[in-house]
Amino acid sequence: MSRKMRIFYLALFLFLPVSAFAYLDPGTGSLLLYAVFGLFATALSAIRNAWYGLRGKLVLFSDVSVSMRMPDVIFHSEGGKYWPVFKPVVQALEMEGIACAYVTPDASDPGLAFKAGGFNAFRPGGEMATIAWMNAARAAMVVSTTPHLDIYMLKRSRGVRKYVHLFHAPTDLCFYEKYAFDWYDCLFTVGTFQERSVRYLETRRGTARKELLPTGCTYYDYMVEEFARQERQATSGTTVLYAPAWGVRSSALTRGAEIIDVLARDGNQVIFRPHPQFYISHKEIIGYLEKRFTGNPLVEIDRNRTGINSMLRSDLMITDLSGVLFDYALLFGKPILLANSEADTGGQEGEELPRPLWDIEASKALSFALIDGELSSLPEQVEAALAFSDKNEERIREFRDRTFYNFGKSGAAAAQNLASLLRGIS
Template identity: 30%
Template sequence: MFTALGKMFREWQGLQAFKRVPREERTLVFYSEGRGYWTYFESIYNALQASHSTPILYVTSAENDPLLENPLPGMRAFYIGEGSMRTLFFATLDTDVLLMTMPDLQSFHIKRSPFSVHYAYLHHSIVSTHMIYRPAAFDHFDSILCVGPHHIEETRAREKLLDLPRKVLVKHGYGRLDMILESGRQGPPERYGAPFQVLVAPTWGENGLIERHGLDAIKPLIDAGLKVVLRPHPRTRKLAPAKLDEIVAHYQHEPRFRLDEDSDATTSLLDSDIMLSDWSGAALEFSLGLERPVIFVDVPRKILNSEYPAIGIEPIEVQARRQLGIVVPTDELAELGGIACAMAADSKKWQETASDRRRGWVYNVGQSGETAAAYLVSLIK
């Protein structure tokens, strides 16, 4: 009880501290759902500081967000939690521009404020807008920073279908992809006789790879002599912790297995030869950023909008499965070890395809931060 009260008090303090900022200094706000989301804002922040010297107010729902203790230059940081204080924050927000990665504005308890706020949505995945998101996920934003042509095509098709107001759609790109590309680690890693490493990075939900198959997806890889890093989605830890605990307990003494629950997990990404996934957007980041292949396990599609076929556009994550790797049926999981070894050994052949798709699917590769920063600054009153 006292722990909960203390947490609520800290959230109340954060909200009050935000409200004490003079209105003329409340021009641009970043809202982060959790500590793992900064990677999507970072390139924009860097460009805002380097090219525009624009200060930001950073509001986070993660109590353990490192930016609370060590805010970056030009940033003031505030903690509001994810309960009643967050609801109150949104309901009373008075700023020029709010940039956020959380969809479903206005659909549930998070509403637009009565003040004249410009709500800009920042995509935190390359995947399409109309299958794995709820139908109205993006309807109530004023502008959307789009990863590629697919986001514009899908958004305009929905607006036309339902006679919705036209939003400002910015040809933005994808900051996390830019950061992966900056590593210069494209192509297969040098192994020098060490075993190949597989990054298991599925999505979450009742049809997710871990939730449905757990050990059956990991065991063939370990048995084939591969190193395995399991990077579960944070929602899997919340909704299906027993599945993760079962895998970890089974391999607690296996040196070739590692669980990585770091919210960023960039090191695991860069060091892996191949990814095993399902419908996760992480697969597109891995393939397009590192030009390495993906094994897609054919679990049922992740669908939060059952009417997604109505706009007549195939989601990009469906296209990607045919072009960035191979699809393995769930009744062939026992073959994953051999499949992974063969793909990793011949991974160079996937490089050119991934590079080509990146050029066609993503705007402003390497320059997304500058594009977004210039747009956001133009909105400040």
């Protein structure tokens, strides 16, 4: 055996262990595995965001680079269902002579086809591409209906001077997830009840005071116009709109079929229109309800984009704690029966706000009665509520006028507030 081979075998004998007394416990193994997957996911997310950022800078619309030629005001929309919130403001800005841009991820957003002086609407891409574009935007102001700025995906861009939140519903903060508006510079408030909640949370958390500008709910400007365009249809008998919420506040999860059954058996025409999110979060239940009532001439399921036609045709609505309750009351003044007034505020702003919560109290104030216990008395409750219709409409109108800013004229108020903010920035 050569000298080199002897040295090799000696080294192998000295340094190669016969037995490895090593142990990797399951917890450590899982931790290492999660770490590897976490690093991989982080790298993948960084690459994807970099790509979307580059795509946002390069995308062209009508041969104009949207990343380079932006007006002072950019509206950020999450999709077409929010166009009714922005449209009244866009129209009022045209009257003020202020140019604006509208950015949406939704290819079917009606805002993309809207024409107005100084108005430019475009779609950088899908949801992630649009968020990436917004995170690199350059403008004096960004106006958005999206909560949780700088907490979730929508981040503050260094090229934007001021972020403004525009509320899409006339409700308080209590059912938003925590820290929904903490990092906005300015809120266009719907009423004094929102302002009290914002100031309370700022004091409690020690966060900076935001500008609170009285505005109102611009969505109702749009709805009032839509209502005026609708043709009134003569109906026979009583038509009840059952419009449950989604999630844990939904009466449809526990007794939706029973409510529809009782109403139909009493000879009422029933329109079932759940919250749009219901079709996403409760697919099995909506499938069951549709299958059960398909073919019943007294039951209609409304899947239209807006519920204004169903609200117009109905005589009374049954709902839960939801935004549609306010729509029905404030726009039509018709009686409402509240099917569920219970609400869990765990993880939401309402967990920190003082009791009673405004949304719950306002919902009860706008409703004729609360459906409680057995549903056998529901037909009698419907009859009693309808008999009270005239006084109910007057009561709701008084509540509306003393509670909300600029009802039906909030778009003009929002445009004036934006003009004032722009003067302050310049």
